[in-house]
Amino acid sequence: MYLIKNVTLYDPMLRGTCNLLISGEQIVAVGKDLQPAIPGIKEIDGTGKTAVPGFIDQHVHVTGGGGEGGFQSRIPELPLSSIIKAGVTTVVGLLGTDSFTRSVENLLAKTKSLKQEGISAYCLTGAYIYPPVTVTGSVAKDIVYIDEILGCKLAISDHRASRPTKEELTRLTSDIRMASLVSGKPGVLHLHVGGIGRTLDDIIEICDEQQIPIKHFRPTHMDCHTEAAKRFMAMGGWADFTTEPSKTDELYEVVQEMGIERLTVSSDAGGSIPVWNEAKDAVVDVMIGGMEPLYEIIRNLVVDFKVPMEEAIQLITSNVAKALELYPRKGCLHPESDADLVLLDEDLQIDTVMAKGRLMMQNKKLLVKGTFEQIPLYKEEE
Numbered sequence: 082m083y084l085i086k087n088v089t090l091y092d093p094m095l096r097g098t099c100n101l102l103i104s105g106e107q108i109v110a111v112g113k114d115l116q117p118a119i120p121g122i123k124e125i126d127g128t129g130k131t132a133v134p135g136f137i138d139q140h141v142h143v144t145g146g147g148g149e150g151g152f153q154s155r156i157p158e159l160p161l162s163s164i165i166k167a168g169v170t171t172v173v174g175l176l177g178t179d180s181f182t183r184s185v186e187n188l189l190a191k192t193k194s195l196k197q198e199g200i201s202a203y204c205l206t207g208a209y210i211y212p213p214v215t216v217t218g219s220v221a222k223d224i225v226y227i228d229e230i231l232g233c234k235l236a237i238s239d240h241r242a243s244r245p246t247k248e249e250l251t252r253l254t255s256d257i258r259m260a261s262l263v264s265g266k267p268g269v270l271h272l273h274v275g276g277i278g279r280t281l282d283d284i285i286e287i288c289d290e291q292q293i294p295i296k297h298f299r300p301t302h303m304d305c306h307t308e309a310a311k312r313f314m315a316m317g318g319w320a321d322f323t324t325e326p327s328k329t330d331e332l333y334e335v336v337q338e339m340g341i342e343r344l345t346v347s348s349d350a351g352g353s354i355p356v357w358n359e360a361k362d363a364v365v366d367v368m369i370g371g372m373e374p375l376y377e378i379i380r381n382l383v384v385d386f387k388v389p390m391e392e393a394i395q396l397i398t399s400n401v402a403k404a405l406e407l408y409p410r411k412g413c414l415h416p417e418s419d420a421d422l423v424l425l426d427e428d429l430q431i432d433t434v435m436a437k438g439r440l441m442m443q444n445k446k447l448l449v450k451g452t453f454e455q456i457p458l459y460k461e462e463e
Contacts, residue, residue, distance in 0.1 A: 082119055083438070088127030088424065092414040093134060093399050095391045101132065103420040106437040110416055125443075127424060130432060131390070134398040134414050135170030135421030138375055139405065140271070140301055140321065142351030143172060143202075144191045148179035149241075149355050150364035155182065158191060159351045159372075161198045161451030167348075167372035170421035170436040171201040171411055175234045175271065177352055178241050180208035185216050185223070192229045198451055200436045201411070201421070203229050205271050209236035211243040213253070220253065221260035224268060231405060232269030232299070233257055237283070239275025247283040254293050261297070267406040269299045274306060281309045288316065299404065301347060304328060307335055314343040319404045321345045324374035329381040336388065345404055346396040348375040380429050390429075 083103040090099040090111070100115035101108055110117075141164075145156035164172060174192050176183055185206050195202040206223040207213030213233055215223045223230045233253070236242035245253070254270050261268020274280055281300055288295045295313075301321040303310035310320040322332055324346055335344065350372035355364045375397055382388040402412025410419055424433035434442040441449045 082122045083125060083435075083440075084115070084117065084122055085125045085127050085132065085422075085424075088130050088132040090414065091131065091133045091391050091394055093391055093394045093412075095389075099132075101414065101422075103435070103438050106420055108414060108416055108418050108420050111414065125433070129427050131425040131429065132414065133390070133394050133423050133425065134412055135423055135434070135436060136168045136375060136397045137171040137173075137401040137405075137407075137411060138164075138167075138169045138348050138350065138372060138397070139173040139345065139401050140323070140347035140349050141172045141174050141372070142177055142349070142370075143174035143195065143204075144176070144183055144188050145351050146177035146179070146370075147353035147367055148177075148182060149353060150367050152182070154353065154364065154367045155179070156351060156353055156367075156369055160454050161195065161200070161449070162447055162454055163350075163372055164195075164200060165434050165436070165441045165447060165449065166431070167350075168376050168423040168431045168434055169200070169372060170423075170434065171407070172203070173231065173405070174202065174204040176205075176208035176214070178209050178236075180210055180214045185214055189216065189227065189229060194452070196229075199439055199441065199449055201419070203231050203405075205232050205234040205269075206230050207233040207235055209234075209239070209242055209273065211235060211245040211249060211253075219256075221256040224257065224260035224266055225264045231266055232261075232271055234271045234273070236273040236275065238278040238280045239273060240277060242273075242275060244278075247287065250283055251287050251291055251293070254287065254297055255291075258293060258297055267404070268297055269405070270297055272298060272300045274300045274302050274309075276305060280306055281313055285313070285316065296404075302349075304331060307331060310335065311339055314339050317343065319343050319345055319400075321347055323347060323349050324378045326374050326377045326381055329378050329385065332378065333382060333386045333388065336382070336392075341392050341395055341400065344396060345401045346375065346378065347401075348372045350375070376431060383429065
């Protein structure tokens with residue numbers, strides 16, 4: 082059990098100076114004068130620190146992305162430590178362009194391993210291509226029968242995509258919707274939106290014509306399509322922006338115009354950032370997307386653009402949890418919520434991370450590492 086004392090609490094709404102009582106994996110009480118007399122309880126002094134919900138990153142290449150520049154360009158799996166240091170306590174893993182040398186089975190295994198290592202982890206079936214790659218042979222069955230799978234990944238409007246038709250998108254989303262009803266899951270079609278073709282036009286027409294609820298469509302990389310994002314949000318959809326701190330001003334403009342109610346942010350960590358040649362027909366270099374920008378862009382909004390913390394932090398906490406139908410278990414610091422939280426120092430930098438009631442990092446010192454980060458790969462010769 083832990084008692085975190087004297088923190089400035091955003092749950093994500095500002096609640097002033099509070100104490101938090103944590104037992105096992107849950108928050109059990111929050112109060113300004115909370116002083117339980119419990120033998121053996123561990124106290125953490127939060128004086129001068131800010132407590133916010135643990136971050137939720139819904140677009141993470143946990144098994145590594147890449148592969149567009151040949152086999153040597155395959156990006157390795159993300160270690161647990163890189164996730165913890167970014168303040169992330171819940172991830173949603175997915176595949177990228179390469180579903181030939183990587184599989185949903187491999188993704189599912191990595192998701193399960195992250196859960197065993199101490200964080201909350203989910204994943205998506207599918208990848209870039211259509212028909213989607215799956216575990217069971219059916220997108221709907223993957224969602225219904227596999228606990229960790231919340232929906233399906235697909236790419237549209239991209240030169241590397243399979244160019245699914247409007248009719249194929251309708252059939253796929255109809256299957257996902259039925260699976261969501263049977264399984265009680267959100268049933269998301271997580272859409273990588275590239276820079277060519279109709280972008281969201283087919284999706285918007287499907288919602289209008291087929292009466293498929295817009296909540297099932299989750300377009301990402303919408304920082305490259307801000308006008309389409311605004312239109313989609315105005316219809317009641319969730320638009321996901323990929324973090325790029327140098328473009329904080331563009332995110333700020335969308336927040337100013339549309340508010341934060343239908344907006345989320347994700348990192349694309351572990352994904353490849355290919356550098357193409359002048360003809361755009363070959364990859365000449367590959368960079369790796371990191372997870373640190375997930376919070377960095379939020380801090381930029383607060384510090385540089387004076388967006389209130391209680392608004393900005395929702396983009397990576399409560400909004401994501403609501404969109405994935407994990408709220409209020411995730412995305413907030415309420416009694417009976419999971420004990421996922423981040424303590425920020427006086428400069429609003431990540432200081433301490435707790436996932437499901439377990440201290441993972443404290444005073445900027447990493448306390449927990451992934452399995453193969455803790456032991457040498459080879460025994461040293463004596």
